[in-house]
Amino acid sequence: MKKILILYYSRTGNTEKMANAVAEGAKNDDVEIEISFHIDADNISSFDAIIVGVPTYHHDVPIDFKNLFEEVASKGVNLKGKVGGTFGSYGWSGEAPKLILEVMKNKFEMEIVQPPLLVRYMPDQAALGSCRGLGQKISENLMKKA
Numbered sequence: 001m002k003k004i005l006i007l008y009y010s011r012t013g014n015t016e017k018m019a020n021a022v023a024e025g026a027k028n029d030d031v032e033i034e035i036s037f038h039i040d041a042d043n044i045s046s047f048d049a050i051i052v053g054v055p056t057y058h059h060d061v062p063i064d065f066k067n068l069f070e071e072v073a074s075k076g077v078n079l080k081g082k083v084g085g086t087f088g089s090y091g092w093s094g095e096a097p098k099l100i101l102e103v104m105k106n107k108f109e110m111e112i113v114q115p116p117l118l119v120r121y122m123p124d125q126a127a128l129g130s131c132r133g134l135g136q137k138i139s140e141n142l143m144k145k146a
């Protein structure tokens with residue numbers, strides 16, 4: 001069974017709502033989904049797809065997520081070829097999901113699903129539909145891989 005990690009951070013619940021919808025969309029009989037706000041660097045490589053949800057605060061990625069990817073890099077954890085995607089709520093600039101997707105692609109050589117999904121503030125029904133769509137797309141990409 002393939003495993004998908006949905007890892008997110010959310011201070012006021014907007015990105016959390018997105019994370020739950022991404023998980024709904026990703027569901028099918030052949031995948032196991034873990035949704036969490038924390039993962040140890042050593043455990044991240046046990047997943048076949050990693051979807052990261054991050055809101056943008058102060059034009060940046062939340063510090064815990066920077067630290068996680070620093071540690072993944074310094075420990076030489078291999079994420080090459082894993083499927084990756086990002087999403088997040090934002091107010092006006094929305095850099096964080098783009099920054100993480102860049103690191104996934106350029107540093108970890110993951111197979112990323114473009115573009116990052118950005119939703120302004122609280123996701124409405126249409127936005128939640130897009131979140132389910134992202135989850136489904138990533139799940140389908142994963143199924144196509146040997």
Ligand SMILES: Cc1cc2nc3c(=O)[nH]c(=O)nc-3n(C[C@H](O)[C@H](O)[C@H](O)COP(=O)(O)O)c2cc1C
Pocket residue numbers: 009010011012013014015016055056057058059060089090091092093094095120121122
């Ligand atoms: C102190 C503060 C700083 C913020 N900085 C940014 C920012 O730099 N760029 C942006 O797009 N949104 C910014 N926002 C808006 C948040 O990204 C937005 O409220 C988002 O919905 C929060 O998502 P969450 O509920 O998942 O935490 C900021 C909000 C606060 C309270």
